[in-house]
Each structure stands twice: as C-alpha cells, then as structure tokens.
Amino acid sequence: MRNQIISYLCLCALLLAVFFILSFNSGFGYVYVQWLGWQVQSNMLVMLLALFVCVAVVVMLWRFLRKVLRRKMQKYTVPKSFRELHPYERMGIVWLLHGERAEQEKIIATYQESTLLYSLIQAKFCIAQGQTEQAKQWLKQIQNPLFELAELLKIDIALAEKRYAEALDRLEFLTVQPLSTWLKPVEAAYQIELQEKWLLLSQTCPWWIFKASHQPQFQCEQQQVWLHALLAQSEQASDEEQRLFLDWARQRLNDGAQSDIQENIILLKLMCQFHVFDAETAQFAQQLLAQRFIPEVLYIWLDKSLNQPVDIQVLDAQVQNWKVQYPAQPSLSFAQWHIDQRQHKFAEADALLNQFPDDAYMAYLRIQNTLQASEMLQHDLKVLLHYSKQDFKFDL
Structure with a gap:
C-alpha cells in the first residue's frame, strides 16, 4: 500500500x-x-x-x-477445496495444527518459487529428520543476506552431530553480531530463537557455558533448566569446569543477585556436590532458610555443618531460632536430635523420637535408635535412605 x-x-x-x-x-x-x-x-x-x-x-x-x-x-x-485458499491461509492452517512435519510437502511447494527461503526450509526439514548431511548441502545454496538464519540452522546441525565447540563458537558470534537491517522488524523473535539455541546447548552440554566469552542471560525458568542439567552431569565435570563454576557461583553470592528460591537451592546443591561448604556457603544456606523454610536446605546445612569445625552450641542456637520462626516442623526435630546426640543429651534426644509419628525422617531415627546395637543394620538403613528418590544425598 x-x-x-x-x-x-x-x-x-x-x-x-x-x-x-x-x-x-x-x-x-x-x-x-x-x-x-x-x-x-x-x-x-x-x-x-x-x-x-x-x-x-x-x-x-x-x-x-x-x-x-x-x-x-x-x-x-x-x-470447497484447500487449494482455493490463499497460500498464506494454507500456511496458517498448517501452523495452527502444528502440522509442519505431516504437511512438509505442502510447505515446500508453497515456497518453491522463493529463492530466499526455499533452501532454508528444505534444510530445516532435513535437520528435523536427522539428515544433517543433506541439510549442509542445502545451506551451501544460501545467499549472504540470510546468513543469520543459516547460522541458526548450522547450530542445530552442530548440536545434532555433538560438535559442541562449533555450536558454541557460532552462538557467540551471533550474540555479538549486529542484526541485519532487514531483520530488525522481527528482532524479538530472532532473539528468542537465539536464546533457545543457548538453552539447548546448556541442556546437552551444560559445562560448556562457562567456556563462553559472552554467557547468555537466561530467564528464571531457563536458568533452572541449565542448573538442573549441571546437577545431573556434575560427575562429568572436569577440575577446570568445577573451578569455573565455583568462581561463577561465588561471584553471584558476592554480587547479592536476586534469584529465584529454586534456583538458589540448586546452586547450593551444586556447591556442596563439589565439597565446598565454607562459612560463605553456610551463610548462604541460612539466608535461604530465613526467607522460607525448606527442609531440603536444612538437611544440607545440617549434614555439612556437623562435619565442619563449628561450635555445636552455635548450631543449637540456630536451630532453636528456626523453631521459633517455623514451629511444628519435623525437619527441625530431626536436626535437633542430631545436635542433642553430639552434645550427649540422650534423654532430650529420646524424647524427640516420640514426635511426628508420620514423618519419614523421624521414622528413620526411631528405627536407627532401635537398631543401634547392630552396626551392619544401621549401615543398611543408611544405604536405603541414600538411594531414595532424593536428588541430593547426605550421610547423617
């Protein structure tokens, strides 16, 4: 017009x-x-x-x-016929039905006359079908004005072929590369797609994110996905990758960045997974418990604190403060029992065993107390608890 x-x-x-x-x-x-x-x-x-x-x-x-x-x-x-519709209307129907794969031939036929998009669309379908070599051949026909879109597809190919270093290089290049003028009207969609590529890399190879010179700015849900992937693959991290993660985590703690509570829980688990529980990490766990009572965080704090050269009176005072702040919590009775045992307050510890009959962890303590004469049975009980559905294990 x-x-x-x-x-x-x-x-x-x-x-x-x-x-x-x-x-x-x-x-x-x-x-x-x-x-x-x-x-x-x-x-x-x-x-x-x-x-x-x-x-x-x-x-x-x-x-x-x-x-x-x-x-x-x-x-x-x-x-009366699907062919009577305008090509854009046909594509809209396919999009509404999420039928990109089922209606692949219709989509290709619609854009067959487009010298700009035809090769890109063919390459996209080849990648979806796992035909990466054919996708590379189609991408060789792409003209320079479409290099950003072609680079996004090349990232998909690199991830599919597990060439993570190449995928990381291309992602970093697109992150710092100014967007072409003709793509400016759809910049928001382009940035979302680029962020999705970063998220895909963080799921398949999460430790490579720390090697990036320009780390992505994940949103809250995306950050949790990445941290969950780090936790799931924590045993595969090299010493260098562990060092990079710990430097990044300490930087976040020093900056006092406001993060989601679930994100902070995963971050605490990762730090403890690498046997890092210094005074700073303990303070971090206590800050989480001050914000909200999370039994999982309490168990981590208790397990690590009892194995540190910390005054038991300080731990006892902290648990008493939490009892005032969060009354009627079986997890706090579980922690108090261990502290009383360390202080040789066996009568007070035995009295705690009568509380919360329906709590699984208090039931564990009652069974352990009954089987204290047999070290082998106590060991078996710990093994059962260790291999429960908890994604973080502790050895209380």
Missing part, C-alpha cells in the same frame, strides 16, 4: 513536470466549466491538481470498500 501511494505521487509529479515544460512561455491556460448551475473559472494547473486528488480519493474509497466487502463475504463463504 505504501509503495503504491509513493508510485502514484511520483507519477503525478512527473505529469506536472511535463505540464510545466509544455506551458513554458505560454501560461497555464484558461478553463471555464458550467454544470447544473455551477460555474468554475480557473486554469489547467488547478484542474490537473483537482483531477489527481479526485482520482486518489476514488481509488482509496474503492480499495476500502473492496476490502470490507471481501471480509464480509469470507464470513459466509465455505471453501
């Missing part, structure tokens, strides 16, 4: 220029019009301008009325 208006204005300007040349040294002439009692006296220049305006108004009104009538008719028109 905008291009048509510009073309019409250029045509009018050209005709006016020709009229000025023809009127040189002879004037604009004289026009007298009489119609239905109306009289108009003017010259050819004014009449031409009035004609241009009238034509423009008539054309605009016709286009508007045709658009309105077409929409009205479409409400009551039932298409």
Whole structure:
C-alpha cells in the first residue's frame, strides 16, 4: 500500500513536470466549466491538481470498500477445496495444527518459487529428520543476506552431530553480531530463537557455558533448566569446569543477585556436590532458610555443618531460632536430635523420637535408635535412605 501511494505521487509529479515544460512561455491556460448551475473559472494547473486528488480519493474509497466487502463475504463463504485458499491461509492452517512435519510437502511447494527461503526450509526439514548431511548441502545454496538464519540452522546441525565447540563458537558470534537491517522488524523473535539455541546447548552440554566469552542471560525458568542439567552431569565435570563454576557461583553470592528460591537451592546443591561448604556457603544456606523454610536446605546445612569445625552450641542456637520462626516442623526435630546426640543429651534426644509419628525422617531415627546395637543394620538403613528418590544425598 505504501509503495503504491509513493508510485502514484511520483507519477503525478512527473505529469506536472511535463505540464510545466509544455506551458513554458505560454501560461497555464484558461478553463471555464458550467454544470447544473455551477460555474468554475480557473486554469489547467488547478484542474490537473483537482483531477489527481479526485482520482486518489476514488481509488482509496474503492480499495476500502473492496476490502470490507471481501471480509464480509469470507464470513459466509465455505471453501470447497484447500487449494482455493490463499497460500498464506494454507500456511496458517498448517501452523495452527502444528502440522509442519505431516504437511512438509505442502510447505515446500508453497515456497518453491522463493529463492530466499526455499533452501532454508528444505534444510530445516532435513535437520528435523536427522539428515544433517543433506541439510549442509542445502545451506551451501544460501545467499549472504540470510546468513543469520543459516547460522541458526548450522547450530542445530552442530548440536545434532555433538560438535559442541562449533555450536558454541557460532552462538557467540551471533550474540555479538549486529542484526541485519532487514531483520530488525522481527528482532524479538530472532532473539528468542537465539536464546533457545543457548538453552539447548546448556541442556546437552551444560559445562560448556562457562567456556563462553559472552554467557547468555537466561530467564528464571531457563536458568533452572541449565542448573538442573549441571546437577545431573556434575560427575562429568572436569577440575577446570568445577573451578569455573565455583568462581561463577561465588561471584553471584558476592554480587547479592536476586534469584529465584529454586534456583538458589540448586546452586547450593551444586556447591556442596563439589565439597565446598565454607562459612560463605553456610551463610548462604541460612539466608535461604530465613526467607522460607525448606527442609531440603536444612538437611544440607545440617549434614555439612556437623562435619565442619563449628561450635555445636552455635548450631543449637540456630536451630532453636528456626523453631521459633517455623514451629511444628519435623525437619527441625530431626536436626535437633542430631545436635542433642553430639552434645550427649540422650534423654532430650529420646524424647524427640516420640514426635511426628508420620514423618519419614523421624521414622528413620526411631528405627536407627532401635537398631543401634547392630552396626551392619544401621549401615543398611543408611544405604536405603541414600538411594531414595532424593536428588541430593547426605550421610547423617
């Protein structure tokens, strides 16, 4: 529409220029019009301008009325064939049905005449079918103006072929590369897709994120996905990767960044997984418990603190404060029992065993107390607890 208006204005300007040349040294002439009692006296220049305006108004009104009538008719028109629909309408139906794979041939046929998109779409379908070599051949035909879209597909190919170093290099390049001018109107969608590629790399090879010179800015849910992947693959981390993670984690703690509570729990688990529980980490766990009572965090704090050279009176005072803040919590009785045992307060510890008969951990303590005469049975009991559904294990 905008291009048509510009073309019409250029045509009018050209005709006016020709009229000025023809009127040189002879004037604009004289026009007298009489119609239905109306009289108009003017010259050819004014009449031409009035004609241009009238034509423009008539054309605009016709286009508007045709658009309105077409929409009205479409409400009551039932298409007799899928082929009768406009190509964009056909693609919209496929998109609504999530039928990209099932209707692959229709999509390819629609864009077969597009020199810009045809190779990209073919490569996309080849990657979805695991045919990475064919996808590479299609991408070789891509022209330079589409290199960002081609790079996104090359990242998919690298991840599918487990070439994580190449995927990381391409992601870093796109992250710092200014977006092409013609893609600016869809920059938001492009950034979302780029972020999804980072998230895919963080799931398949999470430790490689620390090797990136430009780390992605994940949202809360994405950050949790990445941290869960780190926890799941923590045993595969090299010493260098562990060091990079611990530096990153300490930096976050020093910066005091506001994070989601679940994200902080996973971060604490990872730090303890690498046998890091210093005063700073203990303070971090206590801050989490001050925000919200989380039994899982309490068990981690208790397990690690009892194995540190910390005054048992300090631990006892901390548990007593939490009992005041969070009354009637079986997890705190579980922690108090271990602290009383360390302080040789066996009578107080035995009294705690009568509390919370339906709690699994208190039941564990009662069984352990009953089987204390047999070290082998106590060991078996710890093994059962260690291999429960907990994703973080402790050895109390």
